[in-house]
């Protein structure tokens with residue numbers, strides 16, 4: 001089978017982890033006899049430097065003709081001047097909107113070895129298996145932004161249709177799991193949250209009566225995630241809350257460098273990326289954890305290319321690496337391996 005994968009390394013540690021992902025994709029092709037064409041393109045700060053545009057038309061063209069897009073990360077201090085006209089993050093937001101990937105899936109299932117490095121008590125982590133479904137193309141990240149003198153505005157906007165489609169995605173995913181959705185909002189204060197709450201309730205009542213639903217306010221959820229994470233399964237929420245809660249949830253698994261994501265829409269290519277950013281504090285040192293990006297490759301194989309056996313093989317190889325304590329510096333200071341060593345270990349395992 002011939003498939004095309006667009007690879008957008010981006011900035012900071014993005015290129016470092018994407019080199020490992022590229023080697024892994026090649027290894028999957030060899031072991032399972034597939035023909036994957038990888039097309040690289042610029043995004044974020046790298047694209048601003050080259051073309052004064054964080055998402056150049058050439059990059060959009062590469063993504064639109066691909067079967068799936070794999071992204072490293074964008075951003076960094078070089079492009080973070082508050083008065084800058086263009087910012088790397090705008091490129092990523094525009095790409096998500098262009099691809100129409102409204103549902104961002106962020107699984108959090110702590111690996112027993114990595115979880116030892118979590119500050120949480122092991123007892124609390126027993127049985128934790130979460131799937132965040134974060135709305136990705138609406139809300140405050142995409143609302144009107146403006147300044148009036150000393151005052152700044154960021155509008156948060158959601159339509160019923162935007163909430164309906166991501167709720168249906170979450171419900172279908174919940175059916176294959178425990179059949180329960182926790183919807184997280186701030187309905188005691190926000191009008192958009194009240195629209196979310198009534199829409200989620202109606203869609204599940206009318207179309208998915210087999211799915212159990214609870215609503216939890218986001219401030220309380222921030223606490224529950226650290227005090228009783230095993231009590232949740234599918235967590236459905238809007239863009240900003242999902243962004244924040246998933247960084248928090250990375251603490252359960254021991255590191256930001258372990259969480260992958262899949263962003264899906266109703267057509268076009270899916271977008272796959274680690275949940276972390278460009279980590280400027282460690283960029284260029286060869287110490288970033290590549291596993292979140294390698295696990296994003298697994299999600300890409302499963303969701304966009306329909307290659308479940310290959311996805312399982314990649315996930316098993318990363319899990320074996322953790323079992324064998326092939327750990328980067330974010331997880332251990334003793335015998336830490338480099339980004340390249342961790343990536344090569346997984347590639348070797350997959351090839352066996």
Ligand SMILES: NC(=O)C1=CN([C@@H]2O[C@H](COP(=O)(O)OP(=O)(O)OC[C@H]3O[C@@H](n4cnc5c(N)ncnc54)[C@H](O)[C@@H]3O)[C@@H](O)[C@H]2O)C=CC1
Pocket residue numbers: 013072073074075076077080089092256257258273274275276277278279280281282287288289290292330
């Ligand atoms: N999807 C994307 O491209 C995202 C981009 N960003 C951008 O990244 C830049 C840096 O943002 P930060 O707030 O520092 O968040 P960050 O996620 O880049 O880093 C937060 C902390 O986690 C560590 N970390 C992250 N990924 C790691 C990995 N793979 N291995 C080991 N340690 C890792 C970093 O060293 C840092 O201490 C900003 O410009 C931000 O806008 C932030 C989040 C997502």
Ligand SMILES: CC(C)CC(=O)C(=O)O
Pocket residue numbers: 089092093243275
């Ligand atoms: C636009 C991104 C920087 C937002 C983000 O942090 C994320 O999607 O995880």
Ligand SMILES: [Mg+2]
Pocket residue numbers: 243244247275
């Ligand atoms: Mg984030």
